[in-house]
Amino acid sequence: MNSVLANIDQIRQSYSTHTTSQHKASLGQYFTPTEIAVFMASLFELKDKERYKILDAGAGIGCLSSALLQRIQDTYPHSSFDVTAVELDKQLITTLQHNLEMFKPAKLEACNENFIDFAYQSLLEKRQSYDLIILNPPYKKINAKSKERLLLGKLGIEVVNLYAAFVALSLELLADQGELVVILPRSFCNGTYFRPFREFILERSAIKTIHTFESRQDVFQDESILQENIIMHLQKGSTQDSDVCISHSTNSSFKNLKKESYPFSKIVYPADKDKFIHIPTTAQSDTQLNQLFSSNLEELGLQVSTGPVVDFRVKEELCFDLPKDQHVPLFYPSHFDGISSLVWINPQHKKPNALRLNEQTMKMVYQAGDYCIVRRFSPKEQKHRIVAHFLDQSLLTDYSYFAFENHLNVFHIKKAGLNSEIALGLTIYLNSNIVDQYFRQFSGHTQINVGDLKKLPYPNIEQLKILGLWANEYKQIQQDQIDQKVMELVQNV
Ligand SMILES: C[S@@+](CC[C@H](N)C(=O)[O-])C[C@H]1O[C@@H](n2cnc3c(N)ncnc32)[C@H](O)[C@@H]1O
Structure with a gap:
């Protein structure tokens, strides 16, 4: 110098x-x-x-x-x-x-x-x-x-x-x-x-x-x-x-x-x-995702929204213990672990577990169903920016509605769940390395916004179903298996 x-x-x-x-x-x-x-x-x-x-x-x-x-x-x-x-x-x-x-x-x-x-x-x-x-x-x-x-x-x-x-x-x-x-x-x-x-x-x-x-x-x-x-x-x-x-x-x-x-x-x-x-x-x-997959959410008939429950605004309606009548499960990021394990109720987390339904909160809840959830903030130890979870309704059959807290993004169809294979397939796709790399090309944030998820290219319905059916066979799926399966889809495009 x-x-x-x-x-x-x-x-x-x-x-x-x-x-x-x-x-x-x-x-x-x-x-x-x-x-x-x-x-x-x-x-x-x-x-x-x-x-x-x-x-x-x-x-x-x-x-x-x-x-x-x-x-x-x-x-x-x-x-x-x-x-x-x-x-x-x-x-x-x-x-x-x-x-x-x-x-x-x-x-x-x-x-x-x-x-x-x-x-x-x-x-x-x-x-x-x-x-x-x-x-x-x-x-x-x-x-x-x-x-x-x-x-x-x-x-x-x-x-x-x-x-x-x-x-x-x-x-x-x-x-x-x-x-x-x-x-x-x-x-x-x-x-x-x-x-x-x-x-x-x-x-x-x-x-x-x-x-x-x-x-x-x-x-x-x-x-x-x-x-x-x-x-x-x-x-x-x-x-x-x-x-x-x-x-x-x-x-x-x-x-x-x-x-x-x-x-x-x-x-x-x-x-x-x-x-x-x-x-x-x-x-x-070599791996321009948008040349490999070209569906958008509208074509798939899906919507994605930020979890509507901002907890401090509905303090009175929150419940920490086992939900009583008139309460529905309220999901936070800490209720999800891995691709499809649900930890609800989570005894370790200090957040509420349920939301009481009333006139105000009724507008915030979604019909119970199978959903693909994406964390808005990826945990520090996570290599991926996008961390997606599959919410499997069959694990929680007693409820007609689900509530999602504001630190989650939810894929839904007019506030109702998705076909089960599609929700799981979407979760698998979003957790793949190729999606993560693509996301990093346009976002420097660790935060994942709904706008970013709308921008991603997606596989078509058939491909999502293939991914979902495949994932259904496994109790636990490793990252390299996900990446290989998603690339297989690409080779069959
Ligand atoms: C990020 S620093 C960069 C300084 C210098 N260009 C450098 O690269 O080392 C931004 C500079 O803009 C000055 N600054 C902040 N607001 C300003 C303004 N409205 N008009 C002019 N300078 C401003 C700050 O005092 C600071 O020195």
Whole structure:
């Protein structure tokens, strides 16, 4: 590492140690380690330009822009650059200015401003556009009544998080064919909240590269940040006709960097109106689930919903002991163990076991039946993100209704159960490795939402029945048996 960058990295580490976590959290202030900054700077496809206009939005002490300036100096020593670095925290400005001056920019503006105001004014006054923008934006929710939200609304930008606002505004400030490299949480790649943001990006730019890290902890390890981050390289105004480079490294040393190119249609599926961004990993290049199975829940006549019982809202109606008259079984994740073992009543768990039926709770219950259940949060020790269970009604024949707590997702048909083989087949399918790998391509969350389950491709009814009938023969099924059986289905497609 070059000595100027090494010095900046030391300042970063010292700042991180000596700054209170409250201050850091209040400003989303987690600076980028130099090895990541250098990698990000390496993604720009620099053209030999006489003078570059560069922007670092939410610049901190300039970790990112300094890596970019170093890269330009090394690649095109005769080029000069104008640098604008915008930072809200007044106490960082002197260090920021000092760090960037080391690279002798032709013009340097270290602006102590809110980037939203800065961008709004710049766009209003059509002040200037930038050739290269690099950023690690703050990750914070934007209050619905805030001034930021108002300004963004005026610009037609519909976002719920500061990081998305920073990227959207930066794209607006970018010159045609200009390049932007950002490190940001992966959470925007799926989910309906972020759909307008994904559309915004995809309408204005082409995705050149997406980089993912295997370890969640490693990226901002000094700061104990557990967000799953990705790095994205965009080019404004380009049509998405070239492939997208998906790169991957175990950690931030980038020593074992793996790259693969994918047609854009494998990243954002052409027919997907939600524009989910899929990030295939190298191992999965052959196993695109959506090419193997193509049914959706609607075609299967199935629905999936989050368990409607939020326990603290119906405290009075909960029952811990053996259910009395007027009570129905209330299922929590801890009532399920393995594919089809039901631990009800669970003496070890501290949760209620039943719900009393009355006018209010009647609306929350489902008819007793066979169901496929998916945990909304996978247990820490679980290798799979998706953990599905089969709820076998024959184990609980005394009840006409079942209640599902909010930490479960339930597959049902208009609040009634599924055909038994289909429910079991679906459970088997959802527990397969191939589904888990596919899920990880579009979700960085450990949380499984109904929206994600709706997005999955499914086998057809016949295939689900085959899986269910097969699983019925076993008391216990191993993971490799599941994977083999699901692949057998594929071979027979
Ligand atoms: C995640 S840190 C990244 C800093 C730097 N870009 C880096 O990569 O090391 C985000 C920075 O944005 C600054 N920030 C937070 N809100 C801001 C705002 N509204 N306008 C400008 N800067 C802001 C924080 O003080 C912090 O320095």
